[in-house]
Amino acid sequence: xKKQEVTIIGGADGPTSVFLAGRISGKRPLKYRIRDSxxxxxxxxxxxxxxxxxxxxxxxxxxxxxxxxxxxxxKTDRRYTEQYAGAKEGLILKYKPELLGDLAEGGAxxxxxxxxxxxxxxxxxxxxxxxxxxxxxxxxxxFHIYEISMExxxxxxxxxxxxxxxxxxxxxKKKKIKKLKKTALELYRYYGVSGxxxxxxxxxxxSLAEALSGR
Numbered sequence: 230x231k232k233q234e235v236t237i238i239g240g241a242d243g244p245t246s247v248f249l250a251g252r253i254s255g256k257r258p259l260k261y262r263i264r265d266s267x268x269x270x271x272x273x274x275x276x277x278x279x280x281x282x283x284x285x286x287x288x289x290x291x292x293x294x295x296x297x298x299x300x301x302x303x304k305t306d307r308r309y310t311e312q313y314a315g316a317k318e319g320l321i322l323k324y325k326p327e328l329l330g331d332l333a334e335g336g337a338x339x340x341x342x343x344x345x346x347x348x349x350x351x352x353x354x355x356x357x358x359x360x361x362x363x364x365x366x367x368x369x370x371x372f373h374i375y376e377i378s379m380e381x382x383x384x385x386x387x388x389x390x391x392x393x394x395x396x397x398x399x400x401x402k403k404k405k406i407k408k409l410k411k412t413a414l415e416l417y418r419y420y421g422v423s424g425x426x427x428x429x430x431x432x433x434x435x436s437l438a439e440a441l442s443g444r
Contacts (some may be wrong), residue, residue, distance in 0.1 A: 275441035279434070285423035286388050286395060292419055293375055293386060299411060302374040302385070313372050313385055319361050321368055328363055332356040365381055377412065381405040384412055395420060395436070414440060 245336020284292070293299035302309050326333035332355055371390040376383060388394065397416060399409040417440040426434040 255261060259359060272438060272442040276438050278435060278441065279422060281422060281424040281427060283423050283426075284419055286390055286393065286420070288396070289416060290373070290375055290386075290388060293377060293416060297377045297384075299377045299386065302376050306324040306374075309374050312374060312385075313370075314357075314361070316372055316387065316389060316394060317363075317368060317370060318357070320370070320389070320394065321360060321363065324392070325368060329356060329359055332359055379405065379408065382409050383392045384409050384415060393433075395433075396404070397440075410443075417441070 230262065241427045290299070304310075304313075321328055322333060332352060369391060372394075373390070374386050375386045375388070377386070378400075382405035384397065384399040387396045387398075399406075399413055401409055417437055418435075420437070422431075422434045422437055425431075
């Protein structure tokens with residue numbers, strides 16, 4: 230029997246896109262509506278528990294090294310290069326879309342026919358090529374990945390100090406997921422939020438609320 234592994238991916242403002250391969254009509258299935266209702270309840274409870282108190286990203290990295298023996302992933306590692314590319318694309322789309330011209334527009338196909346999907350994939354390819362050619366001077370980044378390893382699982386923390394980007398993903402055997410999730414929550418809580426984040430419901434606040442609600 231193969232060992233079962235589970236991967237949980239947290240947001241780091243990467244260019245995650247979901248495209249539907251067919252049309253959806255009518256109401257969503259009952260089990261999904263129940264799941265969303267339960268999540269909404271848990272989300273409200275999580276937000277009520279949030280209090281002001283925060284640390285910088287460098288302090289978070291230092292805490293991960295001190296408490297969990299986190300080590301930085303080499304920039305020559307494939308995991309780093311792949312995540313760097315995704316983070317770069319997400320940051321450009323968010324902060325400097327003008328660097329992409331008309332390739333920054335849209336993403337989802339106009340329809341659900343094969344030709345529309347092929348055109349979408351063609352544009353994605355062109356955009357990736359364009360982004361790869363954007364220089365460090367045009368899009369400066371200070372991107373790092375820190376890894377926490379434990380028997381049966383590992384956690385990765387992606388940080389860009391220049392753009393205040395923060396995201397966590399983890400994977401491992403099912404029996405280790407609970408411990409990995411607890412570690413991720415401790416890191417999110419330590420990063421925390423300010424009173425201003427709470428008042429303005431910033432991305433930092435929403436990310437913490439989502440992590441605490443277990444989505």
